[in-house]
Amino acid sequence: xxxxxxxxxxxxxxxxxxxxxxxxxxxxxxxxxxxxxxxxxxxxxxxxxxxxxxxxxxxxxxxxxxxxxxxxxxxxxxxxxxxxxxxxxxxxxxxxxxxxxxxxxxxxxxxxxxxxxxxxxxxxxxxxxxxxxxxxxxxxxxxxxxxxxxxxxxxxxxxxxxxxxxxxxxxxxxxxxxxxxxxxxxxxxxxxxxxxxxxxxxxxxxxxxxxxxxxxxxxxxxxxxxxxxxxxxxxxxxxxxxxxxxxxxxxxxxxxxxxxxxxxxxxxxxxxxxxxxxxxxxxxxxxxxxxxxxxxxxxxxxxxxxxxxxxxxxxxxxxxxxxxxxxxxxxxxxxxxxxxxxxxxxxxxxxxxxx
Ligand SMILES: [Zn+2]
Numbered sequence: 260x261x262x263x264x265x266x267x268x269x270x271x272x273x274x275x276x277x278x279x280x281x282x283x284x285x286x287x288x289x290x291x292x293x294x295x296x297x298x299x300x301x302x303x304x305x306x307x308x309x310x311x312x313x314x315x316x317x318x319x320x321x322x323x324x325x326x327x328x329x330x331x332x333x334x335x336x337x338x339x340x341x342x343x344x345x346x347x348x349x350x351x352x353x354x355x356x357x358x359x360x361x362x363x364x365x366x367x368x369x370x371x372x373x374x375x376x377x378x379x380x381x382x383x384x385x386x387x388x389x390x391x392x393x394x395x396x397x398x399x400x401x402x403x404x405x406x407x408x409x410x411x412x413x414x415x416x417x418x419x420x421x422x423x424x425x426x427x428x429x430x431x432x433x434x435x436x437x438x439x440x441x442x443x444x445x446x447x448x449x450x451x452x453x454x455x456x457x458x459x460x461x462x463x464x465x466x467x468x469x470x471x472x473x474x475x476x477x478x479x480x481x482x483x484x485x486x487x488x489x490x491x492x493x494x495x496x497x498x499x500x501x502x503x504x505x506x507x508x509x510x511x512x513x514x515x516x517x518x519x520x521x522x523x524x525x526x527x528x529x530x531x532x533x534x535x536x537x538x539x540x541x542x543x544x545x546x547x548x549x550x551x552x553x554x555x556x557x558x559x560x561x562x563x564x565x566x567x568x569x570x571x572x573x574x575x576x577x578x579x580x581x582x583x584x585x586x587x588x589x590x591x592x593x594x595x596x597x598x599x600x601x602x603x604x605x606x607x608x609x610x611x612x613x614x
Contacts, residue, residue, distance in 0.1 A: 269295055269302060271442040272370065273313040279449070280310025285374040287568045288561035290509050291434070294363035294371045295442070299324050300346060303363050305354035320354045321346040327364050331414070338411055361414035367423050368438035370445040375509060377568060378456040379435040381575035384506045384582050392429055395455050399448075401427035406583065408592050409433065409508055427452050432507050432583055460574040461497065463490040466551025474526040480545065480553040485563060489551035490570035491518070497573035498548050504584030506572065511585065511593045513543070513565040520546045527553065 276293045279285045292304035293313075301322045304310060308318040327344040330337050337343045341356040357363070363371045382388055382395075389403040402425050407413040417428065426448060428436040437452060439445040466489040471482045483489060491501045501518040505511045519542040521530050531541045543562045545553050552566060576582070585593075 266297060268370075268442055269297065269319070272302070273319070275372070275442050275446050276304070276310045276313035276318075277315075279372070279374060280313060283564065283567060284377050284571065285449075285453070286310050287375060287509065287564035288513065290375045292357040292359050292363070292373050294360075296324060296369050300349075301327070301360070301364050303360050304357045305352075306357050308354070317352045317354070320356045321349040322356050322360060322364070324364060327361070331361055331365065331411075331418075358410050359413075361411055362417060362436065365414055365418045366421065366425075366428075366436070366438045368426070369440050370442050371436060371438045372445050372449055373434065373436045374449070375434040375507070375568070376453055376456070377571040378453055378458065378575065379429060380433070380507055380568075380572045381458060382456055383429055383431050383433065383435075384572070384576070384584075386581045386583050388429070388431055388583075392456075396427065396429075396452070399427050399452065400424045401429065403429045404431060406430070406432040406585065406589070408589065408596075432585060434507070458575045458577075460571070461490075461494050463487060463570070463574070464493045465489075466493065467547075467549070468551075470550040471547060471553055474521070474547055474550070475553050476526075478527040478531075479541075479556045480527050481556055483544075483552050483554045483563070483566065485567055488554075488563070488567045488570050490574050491566070492520075492546035492548055492550060492552045494574065495548065496576075496578045497570065498546060500573040500576055500582060501546065501569055503582060505590055506569075506582065506584060508585070508593050509561075510565055510569060511590050513559065513561045514569075515540075515543055516587075516590050516594075517584075518546055518569070519544070520548055 272293055272295050289307050289309050291310050294301055294303040301324045302319045303322060305318050305320045312318055322341055322344045323346060327341060338361055341360045345356060359373060382391055385391060392403060402420050404416050404420060407416045426438050437445055437448045439448050468482060491497050502520050504517045519530060519534060527545060530545050534542055543555050543558050544566050
């Protein structure tokens with residue numbers, strides 16, 4: 260008998276997961292997740308794991324689909340973490356299901372792929388997102404969902420807003436979901452959707468190393484070596500969008516609330532003094548407008564990936580667009596979320612293992 264986790268389709272999903280996980284335009288750090296429904300089991304990415312490791316490591320968790328959906332319909336609290344639906348006998352690595360497991364379960368298609376595609380996010384943070392998306396996605400059965408906290412809250416909104424035919428979901432201030440009958444079809448649909456949403460990006464410049472060097476002297480900050488990450492600070496339009504607040508959940512999780520920008524004449528010491536005076540911890544990242552970005556030496560790979568994501572996203576938003584930002588209450592519910600603390604703990608472990 261062929262084991263279900265050896266099935267060709269599950270293998271194909273792992274291959275696709277590793278491919279999209281290695282593309283920073285689609286997935287950053289532990290973001291994004293994939294799933295497949297087979298014989299009553301939903302195989303879904305585990306919380307805190309990275310899609311790019313899908314072939315090298317065990318990152319898929321088996322979950323009993325029918326009991327999960329019944330509990331979801333009854334608003335049972337067990338669907339918050341879905342732990343009680345895990346098929347432990349087929350989960351040797353004791354993985355926990357993704358925060359977004361209910362989203363995967365409720366979509367009727369067999370294969371579901373959720374990404375934090377930078378092209379999608381650059382449109383999904385706009386106040387007029389739905390209007391702008393409409394002509395771009397014509398001919399595709401798609402739906403737009405304004406921002407909700409990821410997890411059960413978002414899943415409830417989706418459950419009410421999709422039809423069995425909905426194949427593309429754009430999540431406001433969050434990302435993209437595609438759903439299809441096979442892994443191959445899901446990949447095609449993902450490529451098609453992303454290419455339709457692709458917009459020109461303002462070009463990146465090289466950081467002003469001299470200015471940044473003098474700003475960080477004697478501090479625990481370093482000039483980010485990932486050149487793409489400086490684009491947020493370098494371009495005044497990008498910087499203005501970033502300075503407005505938090506644009507999507509993983510930014511808050513890995514970089515904190517909004518973006519900290521140095522004021523004219525401030526060095527790192529002065530910025531940190533100002534931030535501390537407001538009761539906040541030293542920032543993970545500081546933007547020096549016109550010069551570049553510096554990162555705290557303890558910044559995790561997830562934080563670095565999210566700093567790059569911010570540069571990629573803001574560079575694709577037209578200067579005249581008006582954006583939606585997460586409210587302080589929406590930031591709070593992400594920061595104080597136990598499920599996210601678990602994901603961050605795994606991310607910290609990952610840092611230790613790779614550094
Ligand atoms: Zn997500």
